[in-house]
Amino acid sequence: MREKKKVAVDFDDVIFDFNGHFAPWHNKHFGTNVSYESITSFTLSDVYGSTDAVMLERVRQFTHENHAIVQPIAGARVALGRLKEKYKLCVVTSRSETLKDVMHDWSRDNVHHAVHAYHFTNGFGGLDHHVKRTKSSICKEIDAVVHIEDAPMHAYEVSQSGVHVLLPDRPWNRNMAMPKNITRVYSWDEIEHWLYTHH
Numbered sequence: 001m002r003e004k005k006k007v008a009v010d011f012d013d014v015i016f017d018f019n020g021h022f023a024p025w026h027n028k029h030f031g032t033n034v035s036y037e038s039i040t041s042f043t044l045s046d047v048y049g050s051t052d053a054v055m056l057e058r059v060r061q062f063t064h065e066n067h068a069i070v071q072p073i074a075g076a077r078v079a080l081g082r083l084k085e086k087y088k089l090c091v092v093t094s095r096s097e098t099l100k101d102v103m104h105d106w107s108r109d110n111v112h113h114a115v116h117a118y119h120f121t122n123g124f125g126g127l128d129h130h131v132k133r134t135k136s137s138i139c140k141e142i143d144a145v146v147h148i149e150d151a152p153m154h155a156y157e158v159s160q161s162g163v164h165v166l167l168p169d170r171p172w173n174r175n176m177a178m179p180k181n182i183t184r185v186y187s188w189d190e191i192e193h194w195l196y197t198h199h
Contacts, residue, residue: 017070020071079191080188
């Protein structure tokens with residue numbers, strides 16, 4: 001039997017609806033008035049008018065208090081359930097590996113073990129002793145045929161390494177220049193179709 005090809009998938013805002021849940025939580029607790037469509041920067045400190053250190057602490061608070069109630073991105077549960085039959089789906093996330101257990105629990109309850117493996121760059125919230133990596137290095141190491149990524153900086157970095165990127169359309173990436181190795185997509189159905197057509 002032929003070995004399944006590996007597809008790298010970002011976690012936040014690709015599988016896990018982080019911004020869709022974080023914005024109303026932040027508005028409620030800290031008096032902001034941020035709508036999902038107004039999140040036009042990937043940098044949370046710019047969006048919420050605070051410092052990087054403060055936002056990191058608030059994200060940690062939100063994650064540990066609310067992780068279990070966050071819903072998957074529309075269409076992700078069904079699409080991942082189908083895709084895992086043909087591909088090995090490998091999460092490649094900027095999150096700290098300290099969140100591995102809560103991510104496993106959430107994935108078990110929401111996408112039913114569709115994820116084959118988890119890889120952490122420790123780029124956001126990683127501890128001092130954690131090794132920080134790039135997403136492109138992980139994608140190359142695992143031999144991913146494509147990476148699904150919403151963050152402009154990571155999408156660009158991975159695309160420049162020769163790995164094709166599918167970019168789910170989000171308010172914070174709509175002004176991004178589109179190199180030839182990046183394809184904008186608008187739904188998980190479209191992601192599925194592209195994968196079946198190209199790989």
